[in-house]
Amino acid sequence: MTATLTERYIDATVRSLRPQLQDDVREELATSIADAVEARVEQGEPAEDAERAVLNGLGDPxxxxxxxxxxPLFLIGPRYFMTWWRLLKLLLWIVPLSVMAAVALGLAISNAPSGQIIGSAVGVGISVIVHLCFWVTLVFFVLERVGTDPVPTWTVDQLPEPRENSASLSTLVGSLVFLGASIAAVLWDRFRGFVFVDGDIIPVLHPGLWPVWMLIFLVIVLAEGGVALAVFRQRRWTAVTASVNTLLAVVFATVTVWLLSTGQLINPELLATIAQHGGEDFHYADLQSADEGGIFRILAVLLGAGIIAACAWDAVDGWRQTRRSAAGRVTG
Structure with missing residues (x-):
């Protein structure tokens, strides 16, 4: 069901309040808005126009x-504070992590020691955070004092859309379908194959993964399905489900990256086939990248980085959903 402007406005207002304040503020706002709208309607104003006028009058939620x-909004000043805060939060979520990942990936490809990779990435990340905070704040500091352009007037058209309920049936079905497809892909690779050479199946995954490592993979996938079912049954994320989800992500990333780094994840026969059919161009490119361990090592680093990024996002997203649930932010 589509949320009304009033419901969206109230949700946008209470979402940053402490949980113990939210119900009281929600009730107070709903009553005051309804009274103000009713007063305008009694004076002959259309209900929709009256609602928009009342909400616009209340201003930025x-x-x-x-x-x-x-x-108190005194760091920059109430005129620019919310714009500054929203921009800074967005940049701090995106820029430092992106730069750290790029630095770590570049050093990993160049075969740098792990200590150097971690130290350089952390150092660059801290530097980026400091510079972001300083320069963004400086820009708004100057605007606050010498800016002549008026701040854009807030209207209800800027209200965010209601967030999707992470415990909905569609989310559950999507999660289970993805997990089922992952199991199906592994089984297909083992018994039917994705790669054929001269009529023979060449599995992508190392045959030595069967049965022990594949059993571990199956346990992790089934546990992920259990987390999805628990979230759906409870209608929300909790600290327990987020913790289990994080543990599963860490275990999966650790095991997968270790297998990849020790040459036990990808079938060596497949790599030999690729090298054999790559011709002179492949061998020349492999020779040119010898200082970085060759083409296959570079691809392994990129694959490992992708696995770590996906698992990290899965873990972080679980805690984000938990925080929203605890604060009463999830809308139906």
């Missing part, structure tokens, strides 16, 4: 929430 929470 972030500023209104700050008043309810008694949070």
């Amino acid at each position: 972030g500023v209104l929430a700050a008043g309810y929470a008694d949070r």
Whole structure:
């Protein structure tokens, strides 16, 4: 069901408040908005126009929430504070992690020691965070004092869309379908094959993974399915489900990257076939990248980085959903 402007406005206002404040503020806002809209309607104004006028008059829900929470907006000043805060949060989520990942990936490809990779990535990440905070704040500091352009007026058209319920049936089905497809792909690779050479099947995954490592993979997948079912039954994420989800992500990433780094994940016969059919161009490119361990090592580093990134996002997303559930932010 599509949320009304009033419901979206109230949700945007209370989502940053402490959980113990949210119900009271929600009730108070709903009552005051309804009364104000009713008063305008009694004066002959259309209900839709009256609702928009009342909400526009209340202003940015972030500023209104700050008043309810008694949070002073003095770092930059109320005129630019919310714009500064939203931009800084967005940049801090994206830029440092992207730069750290790029530095770590580049050093890993160049065969640098693990200590150097970690130290350089962390050092660059800290430097990027400091520079972001300083320069973004400096820009808004200057704007606050010398800027002549008015701040754009907030309207209800800027309200965020209601968030999708992470415990919905569609999310559960999507998760189970993905996990089932993963198992099916592994079984297909083993018994039917994705790669054929002269009529023979060449599995992509190392045959030595069977049966022990594949049993571990199956346990992890079934456990992920159990987490998805638990979230659906409880209608929300909890610290327990997020913790289990994080543990499974760490175990999967650790095992997979270790197998990859020790040459036990990808079938060596497949790699030999690729090298054999690659011709002179392949061998020349492999020779040119000898200092980095060759083409296959570079591809292994990229694959490992992708696995770590996917598992990290899965773990972080579970805690994000838990935080939203705890704060009463998930909308139906």
